[in-house]
Amino acid sequence: MTFTQSLAAAWQKNNSLLCVGLDPDPAKFPAHLKGKPDAIFEFCKSIADATADLVCCFKPQIAYFAAQRAEDQLEALIAHIHANHPGVPVILDAKRGDIGSTAEQYAVEIFERYQADAITVNPYMGKDSVDPYLAYPDKGVILLCRTSNPGGSDLQFLDVGGKKLYEHVAELVATKWNTTGQCALVVGATFPGEIARVREIVGDLPLLVPGIGAQGGDVEATLKAGRTATGTGLIINNSRAVLYAGKDENYAQASRQAALASRDLINRYR
């Protein structure tokens, strides 16, 4: 099954557009986990196990693992999710972007070593920097389009012949790069008008939407702007508000409650 098919199946089966972002910051872990050698794996695994029936996918952010020398725990985490929650795809948020020969190495890293189902990729270096990921026909390739951070508009808002750069990227991906149906786009939740604009350009292409929760994006406006006719098409990421909902030994249960509330809030506006 391809990433796109798994995602569509998970939207239905779990009745959810919620993606739980796994950004493990040991400083925020419950006290009983601190100092344990596999704390990162343990923390993420418990939250994945507690929320797997409420999400359409998981999205580990590789920077948090790399900063802690925890590549082995990331491998173990993704293997655990695949073994215990089949049908819930894993997006590895890595935002890679390099020339073809180097991108081939990153593709080995992300798809073969970590066995991720999809990767986030930066479009600045153009089509041939994306091809090595597309060469894995079952995998998803999620390109940065409009990001939700304050500096996102520094380049993405530049006018490139009557449209903004992010609109051009959306058009390029939808009309030229997505020949195999493997592509999706990152569009931040901070600006619902821009989600609507991207949706208009790309038809039913899946949109990964960070910025709900800690970054302040509005759920109702995001859904109205980005949902497709079938009430899907969105992967709405929530990291911190789910991960750090609890502070004691029952943290995974607290995360489940937060994920449930987040999923249900999203579903009110589908």
Added chain:
Amino acid sequence: MTFTQSLAAAWQKNNSLLCVGLDPDPAKFPAHLKGKPDAIFEFCKSIADATADLVCCFKPQIAYFAAQRAEDQLEALIAHIHANHPGVPVILDAKRGDIGSTAEQYAVEIFERYQADAITVNPYMGKDSVDPYLAYPDKGVILLCRTSNPGGSDLQFLDVGGKKLYEHVAELVATKWNTTGQCALVVGATFPGEIARVREIVGDLPLLVPGIGAQGGDVEATLKAGRTATGTGLIINNSRAVLYAGKDENYAQASRQAALASRDLINRYR
């Protein structure tokens, strides 16, 4: 000493603008190294030791290490270079780019874990995605501007109000982002006219120039386009033609000869 100061000192001391790119591909290793558990470290270390007096810096490409689960060998390699070749800075080619909180994690990875002296960064997400690297005052931050791959022009050549996107990035970095003197730019060797254009925009800002050698960039044209008044200002990367110059047990010596020839060819046009 800051990255910029180390670089300037190495330009002088080694009379060299050459950067040896460390992109270790085990399939291309000499036969006697194949299958050894620390072959990646061994290969790169031998080449670094054989060329350290001929270069202005080294540039390991992290993708090659990550694809082989060799993060520990990358750590050991950079530690070895620092211990044995002080004064030769190490650029970790990682082309990271993410929101501030994630970029902080990458900065820990690149500067604290790997102890690199500089990082390559993708500008697509804007200034606040770059700030966490600039927060390390001794470190260099080398932003992608114009890349040498075929798809480089897909976005970088877009017209943004009478100039191309890569020119705008050059201007943005030179006039707004580089307030602390830590920045440099990546400008591919494939198009010397564009190196000249960037040099015109950015004054004496250091330019990292990949694309000499395997990618076919012309040394004379590159130097004429990009050197500063003092005959420096360039970090000219050569990876494959140096790394894989030899195929037997004397490979490091062959790499030294290739690096020497490359340095001297560059120096003819300074």
